[in-house]
Amino acid sequence: MNATAVSDPSKSRARWWRSRSARRFVKNRLAMVGVFLIVGLMLACFVGPHLLPFDELFIDLRARFSPPGTGAHIFGTDPLGRDIAARLFHAGQISLLVGFFAMVMSTVVGTVVGIVAGYTGGWLGAALMRVVDAFLSFPSIFLLLALAAFVNPSPIMITIIIAVTSWMEVARIVEAEVRSLRDRDFVLAARMVGLPRSQIMFRELLPNVIGPIIVAATLTVARAILLEAYISFLGYGIQPPLPSWGNMLNGAQQYLDKAPWLAIVPGIAITMAVAGFNFIGDGLRDALDARSDQR
Amino acid sequence: MLRYLLVRLWQSVILLFLVSLIGFMVLNLAPGGPLSQYTLTPGMTKEALDRISEQMGLNRPLPIQYLDWFWNLLQGDWGKSYRDGRPVLEIIRGHLFATLLLMGSSTVLAVMIGTWIGIHSAIRQGSLFDYITTIGAMVTLSIPTFWFGLIAIFVFSVGLGWLPAGNMYTVGDGSVGDYAIHLIMPSVVLALVNVAVWSRYMRSATLDVMSQDFVRTAKAKGLAPRRVLMKHIVGNALVPMITLAGLQLPTLLGGALVTETVFTWPGMGRLFLDSLGYNDYPVVMGLLMFSAVLVLIGNLAADILVALVDPRIRLD
Numbered sequence: 071m072n073a074t075a076v077s078d079p080s081k082s083r084a085r086w087w088r089s090r091s092a093r094r095f096v097k098n099r100l101a102m103v104g105v106f107l108i109v110g111l112m113l114a115c116f117v118g119p120h121l122l123p124f125d126e127l128f129i130d131l132r133a134r135f136s137p138p139g140t141g142a143h144i145f146g147t148d149p150l151g152r153d154i155a156a157r158l159f160h161a162g163q164i165s166l167l168v169g170f171f172a173m174v175m176s177t178v179v180g181t182v183v184g185i186v187a188g189y190t191g192g193w194l195g196a197a198l199m200r201v202v203d204a205f206l207s208f209p210s211i212f213l214l215l216a217l218a219a220f221v222n223p224s225p226i227m228i229t230i231i232i233a234v235t236s237w238m239e240v241a242r243i244v245e246a247e248v249r250s251l252r253d254r255d256f257v258l259a260a261r262m263v264g265l266p267r268s269q270i271m272f273r274e275l276l277p278n279v280i281g282p283i284i285v286a287a288t289l290t291v292a293r294a295i296l297l298e299a300y301i302s303f304l305g306y307g308i309q310p311p312l313p314s315w316g317n318m319l320n321g322a323q324q325y326l327d328k329a330p331w332l333a334i335v336p337g338i339a340i341t342m343a344v345a346g347f348n349f350i351g352d353g354l355r356d357a358l359d360a361r362s363d364q365r
Numbered sequence: 366m367l368r369y370l371l372v373r374l375w376q377s378v379i380l381l382f383l384v385s386l387i388g389f390m391v392l393n394l395a396p397g398g399p400l401s402q403y404t405l406t407p408g409m410t411k412e413a414l415d416r417i418s419e420q421m422g423l424n425r426p427l428p429i430q431y432l433d434w435f436w437n438l439l440q441g442d443w444g445k446s447y448r449d450g451r452p453v454l455e456i457i458r459g460h461l462f463a464t465l466l467l468m469g470s471s472t473v474l475a476v477m478i479g480t481w482i483g484i485h486s487a488i489r490q491g492s493l494f495d496y497i498t499t500i501g502a503m504v505t506l507s508i509p510t511f512w513f514g515l516i517a518i519f520v521f522s523v524g525l526g527w528l529p530a531g532n533m534y535t536v537g538d539g540s541v542g543d544y545a546i547h548l549i550m551p552s553v554v555l556a557l558v559n560v561a562v563w564s565r566y567m568r569s570a571t572l573d574v575m576s577q578d579f580v581r582t583a584k585a586k587g588l589a590p591r592r593v594l595m596k597h598i599v600g601n602a603l604v605p606m607i608t609l610a611g612l613q614l615p616t617l618l619g620g621a622l623v624t625e626t627v628f629t630w631p632g633m634g635r636l637f638l639d640s641l642g643y644n645d646y647p648v649v650m651g652l653l654m655f656s657a658v659l660v661l662i663g664n665l666a667a668d669i670l671v672a673l674v675d676p677r678i679r680l681d
Contacts, residue, residue: 204383
């Protein structure tokens with residue numbers, strides 16, 4: 071674990087980019103591919119729409135089902151003649167934002183539950199972890215769809231219910247880490263000085279488990295983007311006319327023979343985003359793992 | 366051993382209780398709660414609603430309602446479908462076979478291919494094969510199952526015309542061969558993600574066992590490398606995979622739901638989505654609880670099996 075972060079946080083924070091972890095991360099080719107994918111997608115989604123001649127809601131019935139590369143329609147048009155590139159980039163903004171904020175929420179919840187369960191232990195800790203197990207017993211798509219059908223499917227609600235079904239992994243990881251740190255000297259010292267529990271948990275223990283949390287959080291973004299795509303594809307996620315990568319695929323199946331690009335283009339975008347975050351998360355895990363120091 | 370079984374069983378009972386609590390909370394989230402069916406009926410008066418609510422016992426305190434609901438659940442009374450009034454459990458039973466067939470065949474596929482890939486990338490750690498399968502697994506885990514299904518339909522049904530695009534059998538045929546042809550694409554699509562997961566875990570389990578002393582001893586006493594691999598390494602590496610199979614059950618069920626939708630496969634996932642579309646909440650809730658119970662039983666079975674196979678694992 072990162073002992074310097076405890077003894078002198080300001081110093082280690084000031085040069086984290088020169089640390090061994092940072093160097094290991096940059097040297098990891100797959101992780102850099104991930105960074106490249108995500109930066110590229112973010113640029114395309116947030117800058118791209120301003121460069122395109124079409125609005126994502128502009129309907130041109132004469133240009134229905136144009137294949138990619140027709141005129142200025144680089145990715146073609148959909149059954150209403152809307153430009154797919156414009157819709158894809160706008161959808162990307164929504165999918166990425168939903169993924170990001172679902173990650174933030176589930177990481178906060180998972181971290182708090184994990185730290186409390188791991189540090190307190192005993193009756194409360196066991197009860198909290200059984201709740202985690204219970205949530206993990208539901209196939210997340212079943213739970214997600216049931217919730218999505220019962221609430222108003224605004225992007226915010228979708229983000230919340232994705233977070234509700236994905237905080238458990240973080241909680242498990244944090245709980246295990248905290249449990250292994252609970253009886254270390256620095257915690258005993260903090261307890262002896264008389265620091266309140268909350269301070270020990272969130273000032274002393276939290277900085278020491280931040281590595282695994284960052285890794286889990288990155289992988290959670292990938293998971294959240296996938297889950298959003300699943301439920302939107304099935305018609306219970308982000309609702310049209312607001313585009314998301316998932317709901318762009320919603321109608322694609324019936325036009326597979328006529329306009330396969332309707333299915334292919336958004337699918338590639340989802341795969342790129344999810345793979346990007348998975349690559350980064352995996353690279354971070356290798357980079358932050360103290361055991362890989364020997365190399 | 367007996368003590369292990371009892372403790373493990375007790376844990377499952379507690380989990381079942383917690384799972385049912387979550388289920389009950391979701392049920393009460395439904396618009397209008399369990400009354401939704403009637404509030405949507407045109408011409409429904411406030412008085413009539415109150416009367417129904419009283420008949421259904423909805424004016425009682427929530428904890429009592431919960432206990433009542435849970436008690437019925439345990440006795441096999443899972444409510445009746447809003448759509449056709451049949452008991453929920455009976456409807457689920459009608460769709461169970463299709464889902465189990467799909468899950469079973471794809472698991473067999475995934476285990477065979479994943480185990481093979483895992484062993485080979487472990488004994489040739491750092492080779493090109495290892496590198497490619499590692500990246501391949503990570504990319505595969507990033508592809509949405511339904512999209513892979515769409516692409517498979519596009520290539521093999523729309524493009525090549527080799528395989529049917531959906532359903533479990535051709536109406537009027539229904540021979541074993543006909544079932545098999547319909548089963549190929551959905552089970553391969555569903556297996557894909559599991560091959561990725563399985564091969565990763567099998568690789569690290571194999572590496573774990575390979576570095577242990579008894580393997581060195583086996584090699585040192587001059588056993589044929591192939592025999593060491595098959596008997597000592599693979600045999601031991603497979604033990605943690607039983608637990609993994611249990612843990613993967615929720616993912617497998619969720620994947621089955623999506624795959625069934627894409628391939629119009631008449632299983633539980635398809636039923637779940639249809640019921641959602643009709644606001645048939647009893648069936649939705651039934652399937653939610655049923656899948657969770659299936660997962661609990663699966664995990665319990667996996668843990669018992671591991672304890673039988675590996676005498677070292679009996680409670681910690």
